[in-house]
Amino acid sequence: MYNSKPHQEHDLCRLHLHMQQTRLALLVSHGEQGLLATHLPVLVAPEEGEFGTVYGHLARANPQWHDLEQGGEALLVFPGVDAYVSPGYYPSKHDNPRVVPTWNYTAVHAYGPVEVIHQAAPLLDIVSRLTDRHEQGRDRPWQVADAPADYLEGMLRAIVGIRLPITRLQGARKLSQNRSQQDIAGVREGLGASADFLDSQLAAQMRNL
Template identity: 80%
Template sequence: MYNSKPHQEHDLARLHRHMADTRLAVLISHGEHGLQATHLPVLVDTQQGEFGTVYAHLARANVQWQDLQQGAEALLVFPGADAYVSPSYYPSKADNPKVVPTWNYLAVHAYGPVEVIHEAEPLLQIVSRLTERHEHGRSEPWKVSDAPSDYLEGMLRAIVGIRLPITRLQGARKLSQNRSAEDIAGVRQSLGDSADYQDNQLAAHMRQL
């Protein structure tokens, strides 16, 4: 990922927090079947390995897992808040009109080899943990064990699990850090006043600078 120095994020705890907050990641790989990408919910175990380990599952009909099983390196993209930044947000524009639009955003890229999991028990653990994560907080959370056992067995046969120990982690936190304090404040204020929810999200992150 191209990422200029002012916008690089190296704080591991913040990177992990971003990954945990991302509900749907994108798994990208290249192999015999060409370039493949799958959108999927993931679990991030921050206690396994130097940078953490990611668990997820794919449909068995998805040929991407066949390439991954051959040892292809994979990239997991964890997108975050983003917002268009208009030159009109910069107070300095009044004195220096040499400004152009840009885009502020947060993103994390995680790289590593993938272990493909076929066994029923670890697959059940993955789907159970994913379900518990997203059912947490509901008044009557649904559990995997609520499904009939024979139906569940059939569903598990239709998927494969993946385990990706992260070997490289990149974070982008592009929040106008290359601008003056006055311009940063102008961008933050403009995005915070916007009627767009995503703009407001980005403004909230800028308040943490």
């Protein structure tokens, strides 16, 4: 990912938090079938390995896992919030009109080899942990064990698990850090006043600069 120096994020805890808060990641790989990508929910285990390890699963009918099983590096993209930044947000434009629009955003890219998992026990663990994560907070959380055993066995046969130990992490927090404090405040206020939900979310991120 191209990422200029002012916008690079290197704090491992912040990178992991971003990944854990991303509800749907994008798994990208290249192999005999060319470039393939799958959107999937994942689990992040920050304590496993130097940069953490990611778990998830694919449909067995998805051809991507065949390429993943051949080895090589894969990429997991964890998108964040984003917003259009108008030059009108910059107070400095009144003195210097040489400004153009841009886009602010946050994102994390995680790279590593992928282990494809076929065994029922680790597959059950992955889907159970994923379900527990997304059911938490509900009045009556559904559990994988609530499904009939024979039905669950069939569903597990229809998927493969993935385990990606992260060997390289890139983080981007493009939040107008290359502008003056006055312009940063202008962008934050402009986005914060927007009726767009993502604009207000990005404004909240900029309050932590």
